[in-house]
Amino acid sequence: MSNTQNKDVKKKGVKRRKFLKYSGVGIGLMLGGVWIARNPLRRKVFELAETMIAPYMGDTSDPLLWMQITPENEIILHSSKVEMGQGTFTSLAQLAAEELEVEMDRIKVVHAETGSGNMDGMSTGGSMSVAGLWTPLREMAATLREMLKSKAAEKLEVASNTLTLADGVFSANGKTMTFGAVVEGVTEWNIPDVPPLKERASFKYIGKPIQRVDLHDKLIGAPIFGMDAEYPDMLHASVVRSRLIDASMTNFDISEAEKMPSVVKIVQENGFIGVVAKTHVEADNARRKITFDYIPNRKWNLEDVEKEVSVGKGKKTIFQKEGSAVEDINGEGDIFQMEFRSPIGAHAQLEPNGAVASYKDGRVEIKVSTQVPKLTRDEVAKALGLSKDDVNVIPTFLGGGFGRRLHTPNAIQAAIMSRAVGKPVKSFFDRKQEFQNDTFRPPTHHVMKAKIHDGKILGLEHQFASGDTLFNSALDPGVATVVRADIGSIRGGALIYDALPHRSTYYHVNLPFATSFWRSLGLLANAFAIESFIDELAIKTGQDPVALRLNSILNENPYNVRAKKVLEACAKKAGYKDGVDNGRAMGIALTIDGGSPCAHVAEVSVEGKEIKVHKVTVAFDCGFAVNPDQVRAQVEGCVCMGISAALFEKMDLKDNKLYPINYGSYKMALMRNSPREIDVVLIEGNDKPGPVGEPPLGPIGAAIGNAVRRLTGKRLTQLPMSLV
Amino acid sequence: MKVSFTINGKLKSVEVSDGNSPLLWAIRDGLDLKGTKFGCGKAACGACTIHVDGKAVRSCSFPTKYAEGKEITTIEGLSVDGRLHPVQQAWKEEVVPQCGYCQPGFMMATAAMLKEIPNPTDDDIDNNIINVCRCATYYRMRKAIHKAAALNSQNS
Numbered sequence: 001m002s003n004t005q006n007k008d009v010k011k012k013g014v015k016r017r018k019f020l021k022y023s024g025v026g027i028g029l030m031l032g033g034v035w036i037a038r039n040p041l042r043r044k045v046f047e048l049a050e051t052m053i054a055p056y057m058g059d060t061s062d063p064l065l066w067m068q069i070t071p072e073n074e075i076i077l078h079s080s081k082v083e084m085g086q087g088t089f090t091s092l093a094q095l096a097a098e099e100l101e102v103e104m105d106r107i108k109v110v111h112a113e114t115g116s117g118n119m120d121g122m123s124t125g126g127s128m129s130v131a132g133l134w135t136p137l138r139e140m141a142a143t144l145r146e147m148l149k150s151k152a153a154e155k156l157e158v159a160s161n162t163l164t165l166a167d168g169v170f171s172a173n174g175k176t177m178t179f180g181a182v183v184e185g186v187t188e189w190n191i192p193d194v195p196p197l198k199e200r201a202s203f204k205y206i207g208k209p210i211q212r213v214d215l216h217d218k219l220i221g222a223p224i225f226g227m228d229a230e231y232p233d234m235l236h237a238s239v240v241r242s243r244l245i246d247a248s249m250t251n252f253d254i255s256e257a258e259k260m261p262s263v264v265k266i267v268q269e270n271g272f273i274g275v276v277a278k279t280h281v282e283a284d285n286a287r288r289k290i291t292f293d294y295i296p297n298r299k300w301n302l303e304d305v306e307k308e309v310s311v312g313k314g315k316k317t318i319f320q321k322e323g324s325a326v327e328d329i330n331g332e333g334d335i336f337q338m339e340f341r342s343p344i345g346a347h348a349q350l351e352p353n354g355a356v357a358s359y360k361d362g363r364v365e366i367k368v369s370t371q372v373p374k375l376t377r378d379e380v381a382k383a384l385g386l387s388k389d390d391v392n393v394i395p396t397f398l399g400g401g402f403g404r405r406l407h408t409p410n411a412i413q414a415a416i417m418s419r420a421v422g423k424p425v426k427s428f429f430d431r432k433q434e435f436q437n438d439t440f441r442p443p444t445h446h447v448m449k450a451k452i453h454d455g456k457i458l459g460l461e462h463q464f465a466s467g468d469t470l471f472n473s474a475l476d477p478g479v480a481t482v483v484r485a486d487i488g489s490i491r492g493g494a495l496i497y498d499a500l501p502h503r504s505t506y507y508h509v510n511l512p513f514a515t516s517f518w519r520s521l522g523l524l525a526n527a528f529a530i531e532s533f534i535d536e537l538a539i540k541t542g543q544d545p546v547a548l549r550l551n552s553i554l555n556e557n558p559y560n561v562r563a564k565k566v567l568e569a570c571a572k573k574a575g576y577k578d579g580v581d582n583g584r585a586m587g588i589a590l591t592i593d594g595g596s597p598c599a600h601v602a603e604v605s606v607e608g609k610e611i612k613v614h615k616v617t618v619a620f621d622c623g624f625a626v627n628p629d630q631v632r633a634q635v636e637g638c639v640c641m642g643i644s645a646a647l648f649e650k651m652d653l654k655d656n657k658l659y660p661i662n663y664g665s666y667k668m669a670l671m672r673n674s675p676r677e678i679d680v681v682l683i684e685g686n687d688k689p690g691p692v693g694e695p696p697l698g699p700i701g702a703a704i705g706n707a708v709r710r711l712t713g714k715r716l717t718q719l720p721m722s723l724v
Numbered sequence: 725m726k727v728s729f730t731i732n733g734k735l736k737s738v739e740v741s742d743g744n745s746p747l748l749w750a751i752r753d754g755l756d757l758k759g760t761k762f763g764c765g766k767a768a769c770g771a772c773t774i775h776v777d778g779k780a781v782r783s784c785s786f787p788t789k790y791a792e793g794k795e796i797t798t799i800e801g802l803s804v805d806g807r808l809h810p811v812q813q814a815w816k817e818e819v820v821p822q823c824g825y826c827q828p829g830f831m832m833a834t835a836a837m838l839k840e841i842p843n844p845t846d847d848d849i850d851n852n853i854i855n856v857c858r859c860a861t862y863y864r865m866r867k868a869i870h871k872a873a874a875l876n877s878q879n880s
Contacts, residue, residue, distance in 0.1 A: 085823030085859045211819060218824030219812045221759020221799035225825060228758040236753075262741065280753060281745045349858050350763045350771055350825045399761070399825030400858045431764040629819060633864070637822060640860030663856050664768040672850035674862035 057121030323501025351399020354428030403517030442467025531702030587706030591698030732801025743789030770855030
C-alpha cells in the first residue's frame with residue numbers, strides 16, 4: 001500500500017472506525033513448521049496456521065482507537081493486549097514510537113478498557129501479541145503520523161511536504177507545533193491510506209534493548225494489579241468453592257456465618273454462595289463458617305486418573321501420517337519402545353484470581369487481571385442480563401498469567417455480589433482455593449516407538465493421551481472440532497524428524513477436573529517424551545545426538561532449516577560433548593514451537609539423589625527480536641520455570657481432593673534450583689518477529705533428562721524427574 | 725483494637741476487630757499501601773515480605789497486635805526522598821521484574837539480607853532468598869543481588 005494521499009482520502013467524523021482490517025483464523029495454532037494431517041480439511045486448517053502466524057483478532061482500522069494524544073504531548077497507547085510480565089507493553093510502545101517519530105518516554109501504555117471499543121477478539125496468549133501486531137500497529141502509527149502532519153500543515157498554513165518532524169514536534173519555516181497542539185480542537189480527521197513503513201536500517205527503537213516501560217512501577221510497588229484495585233466505599237467478599245473434584249455440594253448452613261458481626265450479606269445466586277463483609281479478613285472468616293456436605297459422583301485417586309490417561313484409551317486421531325505405523329514397516333528390524341508420563345501441573349501464579357466490580361444503575365465496571373477482557377465482558381453481560389455496552393472491563397496488570405487467566409468467570413461473581421449489595425465488591429480466591437480450583441496442565445501419557453535395524457532407524461512414532469487444553473475451554477472457536485484433535489494438547493507433539501517415516505497419534509481423554517492452558521500447552525510434556533526418546537535412540541544406535549537430529553531433518557521446510565541452524569549454534573556455543581566430564585554431563589534437545597525453533601544444552605550433575613542444573617545454553621530463533629533484552633528475559637524465565645516443572649512440580653489426588661494446597665508443599669524451583677549460568681544465543685532466521693514467551697519451555701525437560709542419562713545410565717521417563 | 729506503629733517513617737494507627745488478624749491486610753487495606761502483596765497466607769511464598777525493626781518478616785502470618793510500637797518498612801518506604809534504594813537500583817539496572825507481583829517481597833528480603841550479609845556469596849543467596857517468583861526471574865535476581873551489594877559498598 002503506497003502513499004496515495006491525494007487520490008484516495010477518506011473523510012471521517014469524530015466517530016472514526018474501520019478503514020482497513022486484518023483478519024485471520026486466530027487462536028494459537030502453534031504448530032510451527034510441521035506439515036501434518038492427511039485429511040484435506042484438517043490439513044487446510046493446519047496450513048492456515050502455518051501461513052498466517054499470529055493474526056491479530058481485534059480492530060486495526062482506526063489509529064485513534066489505539067493512540068490518544070494529550071495536550072501535554074504525551075501519546076497514550078491503549079493496548080488491547082494485556083501485560084502479564086511478557087513485556088508486550090514495551091514492544092508495542094517501541095513499534096508505535098518508531099513510526100510516530102517520538103522518543104520512547106513520550107509513550108504511555110495503558111490497558112484498553114472494553115468500553116473504549118478497542119478489544120482483542122480472542123485473548124492475550126499463544127505468544128502472539130507482538131508478532132500479531134507487528135504490521136498493524138506500525139501501520140496505524142504511521143497513518144496517525146500522516147494525519148497529524150496534514151492537520152499541522154493546515155494549522156500552520158504551510159505545505160505539508162515542508163514540515164519536518166522530531167520527537168512529536170512539527171517544524172517549518174521557523175514555526176513549530178506539537179502533536180498535542182495539532183489535535184487541539186480537531187473533531188474531524190482525514191484518514192489517508194497507509195503510508196510506506198520505515199525501513200529496518202532506519203529503526204531507532206525497534207530491535208533495541210529498550211528498558212521495560214512498566215519497570216519503575218514494578219520497582220516501587222505501585223498499585224497496578226487486579227488485587228490492588230479499589231472503589232470508594234468498597235466491600236470485600238469471599239466465595240465458597242469446592243475442595244473436591246467430581247462432587248456436588250449440598251445442605252448448606254449459613255446461619256453461623258450470618259451471625260458474624262461484619263457480614264453485610266450472604267449472596268446466593270447463579271449457583272454460588274459468597275459472603276460480603278466489611279473487610280477481607282472478616283469475609284474470609286465468615287465464609288469458613290458456612291458448612292455443607294459433599295456428594296461425590298465417584299471416588300478418584302491419582303492412579304484412577306493415570307489409568308484414564310493411557311494411550312489406547314479415548315478417542316483417537318492420527319494427526320501426522322508420513323509412512324506406516326512402526327509395526328507395519330516391512331523388513332527386518334526390532335521395535336524399540338518407551339513410555340513417558342507428565343503430571344497434573346498447577347499454574348501457581350502469584351496473584352490469585354479475583355475481580356473488583358462496581359454495579360450501579362444497570363451498568364457494571366470491573367477491574368480484573370484477565371487475559372480475556374472481551375470474553376469476560378460478554379460473560380458478565382450474559383450472566384447479569386445486561387447489554388454488552390453496559391459492561392466495562394478495565395484490565396489491570398496481571399500478577400502472572402501463564403494461561404490461568406484465559407477464562408475469568410470470577411468476574412461474574414464479583415458483579416453479581418456488587419449488584420446484590422448495591423456497593424462495589426472485591427472478591428479474591430485464597431491460595432488453597434487457587435490450588436484446588438485451578439484449570440490444570442493436563443496429565444499426559446506417551447508411547448514412543450521406533451523400528452531399528454543394523455543401527456539404522458527405519459521409522460518413528462509418537463502416540464500420546466492427554467486431557468483437554470483447548471477442548472471444552474471458553475476459547476474454542478470450533479477449530480478443535482474441525483481438526484478433531486485438541487490443538488492445544490498436541491502442541492509440540494508432532495515429530496519434526498521428517499527424513500524418517502513418522503506418525504503421531506493423539507488420544508483424547510475426559511478428566512473429572514478442569515484442565516486447560518498452561519504456558520506452552522502440550523509442548524512441555526510432548527517435547528520431554530520426544531526429545532528424550534530421540535536421545536535414547538542416539539545412544540542405542542551409537543550415533544551422536546546432534547548428528548542424528550541433523551540427519552533426520554530434511555531441508556524442505558523453512559522452519560526445519562532454521563531448527564537445524566539453531567541446534568548447531570547451541571551445540572557450538574555450549575561446547576557440547578556427549579559424555580561425562582568431571583562429574584558433569586550435557587544434555588541437548590530441540591523443539592519448534594509456533595515457528596520459533598529452540599535448542600537447549602543443560603549442564604547437569606547429580607549430587608546424592610539431587611539433580612543439579614548448573615548451566616543452560618539456549619539458541620533461539622524467534623525471527624526479528626523487537627526487544628532483544630526482553631526476549632532474553634523470556635528465555636531465562638522459560639528455562640527456570642521449565643526446570644521447576646521438569647524437576648519439582650506435581651499435583652496429587654486422594655479421595656477426590658487435589659493437593660498440595662500451597663507453595664512449599666507444591667514444590668517449585670526456587671533461587672537455589674536455578675542455574676547460575678544461562679547463556680542465550682539469539683538467531684534471526686526471519687525478518688519478522690515470531691512467538692517468544694513459550695517456545696523456550698520446550699527443550700528443557702529432555703535436555704536435563706538426557707544429561708542425567710549420561711551421568712547415571714538411567715533414563716528418566718516421568719515428570720517431574722527424580723532419582724529418589 | 726487499635727494498634728499503633730511507625731511505618732515508612734510515619735506514626736500510624738490501624739483499627740482491627742481481631743488483633744490476631746494478619747498485619748498484611750492492615751497495611752494493604754487499612755493503610756492503603758498496596759506494594760506489599762498477598763500470595764499464600766501461610767508465609768510460604770514471601771510476596772508479603774516487609775521489615776519489622778529491620779528484620780524481614782512475612783506479614784501475611786504476622787499478627788497485627790505484635791506490630792504495636794514497632795518500626796515497619798514496606799516497599800513504599802524502601803526508597804528515600806524519591807531516590808531508589810540500592811536494591812531497587814540494581815533491580816532496575818538488571819531489568820529484573822516481569823509480571824512484577826512478587827518483586828517487592830524479593831527486594832525487601834534482599835535489602836534485609838544485605839544488612840546481615842553485606843557481600844553474599846551465591847550460596848548465601850540460595851540459602852536466604854527463598855521467595856517464590858513464578859515468572860522465574862531468578863537468574864537476573866541473583867545478578868541484581870550481587871550488584872546491590874556492590875552499590876552498597878560504593879555508597880558506604
